[in-house]
Amino acid sequence: MASCFTNCAGNAPAPPMVPPAPKEHALPAATMAAPVVPLPVPMEHPELGNLCFANYIQTIGFATSKSDASLFVYKDENRVAYLLLYVNDIILTAPSTELLWHITARLHSKFAIMDLGDLHHFLRIVVTRDRSALFLSQRQYAIDLLQQASMLECHPTTTPADARTKLSATNDAPITDPSAYRSLTSASQYLTLTWPDLTFAVQQVYLFMHDPCEPHLALIKRILHYVKGALPTGLHLGTGPVDQITAYPDADWVDCPDTHHSTSGFYVFLNDNLASVLILQMPDHGLPL
Known part of the structure; x- marks a missing residue:
């Protein structure tokens, strides 16, 4: 299950290039076995807020990924959760609703966050899903890029x-x-x-x-x-072991x-x-x- 959150202080900047992504959107996790949530954190200096947030989530069991400084991994026996942080936006995915909301409650106790629900948009990526897969698309982003050129x-x-x-x-x-x-x-x-x-x-x-x-x-x-x-091209991510x-x-x-x-x-x-x-x-x- 997965959820998306966003910082109440403002929106994350869009990637360098074309029009920014709308604030109310969030993106689903790469794994379907978990829920996703976007969250906002109020701050004048996002880089300081990110450092504060990263330090806190390590105290509740998350560890920074060795391959990506914005990815954090939570392991509890056989349960694994993933949290992706981009300035004021967060994707959180976990293998059960219980673990997802346990982590969410810990975040709510420290930060002012807003649950945006299931992931549909994140940084100009559109996410659609069915029972067996996720499909990630940047079609509108590509159209905007063609217009820019x-x-x-x-x-x-x-x-x-x-x-x-x-x-x-x-x-x-x-x-x-x-x-x-x-x-x-x-x-x-x-x-x-x-x-x-x-x-x-x-x-x-x-x-x-x-x-x-x-x-x-x-x-x-x-x-x-x-x-x-x-333009219809996208990335298909299936589920299963x-x-x-x-x-x-x-x-x-x-x-x-x-x-x-x-x-x-x-x-x-x-x-x-x-x-x-x-x-x-x-x-x-x-x-x-």
Whole structure:
């Protein structure tokens, strides 16, 4: 079961790029075996409030995740709860209503929070659910991004990048508005949360944020043409016990014309659920930079 909460002091800022998310929305947890709640905490300096909140929840049994400083894990015998904190918004998920409301009561005793109910929206991600799965979508976010780039009416393409084209820090003419390039690239990176097939192409345009040229701008536009043709895309998360872990690696050897480094990556699935994506550039000897 899962619940969403929000800080009574105000809204969390939206991710860098397009219009902010409405305050009344919250997002469901990645696991269906628990309830989710959003919560608000009054404070003039959110970073200080987050530190205070993080310190408190560790006193009631939560531990900070080693992989994500905003994720906290609660373990009590065979019961596990997860709490995700983003400024004034919180997602809380637990295996039973009893544990969920036990934790919620402890939070209410210390902070002024508001229960927003089941998770439906969180940081521009829309969550829909049925008895067997969650579906995470950023369709409206993608539409807003296309509008920001004046490409809402563009023709779609079937792939986000041309695998035969190798970008480099060439002497091509610099683009006239590098700030717009950086904004679109950052916004596209946020889409990879539910569009993992964008990960490699977005990683490529990120390499030239410092001095973008026309070929780099052409790739970001190619990415947006692909987004236009794949607006129904989202991330499906099924329920049930995990009995299989599968990883799919790939590499583009010595693909960088400037450094002759390789690009490697992998996707990890728990059953049919995508759990992890990593794309990284590697030196000649094959070890991560």
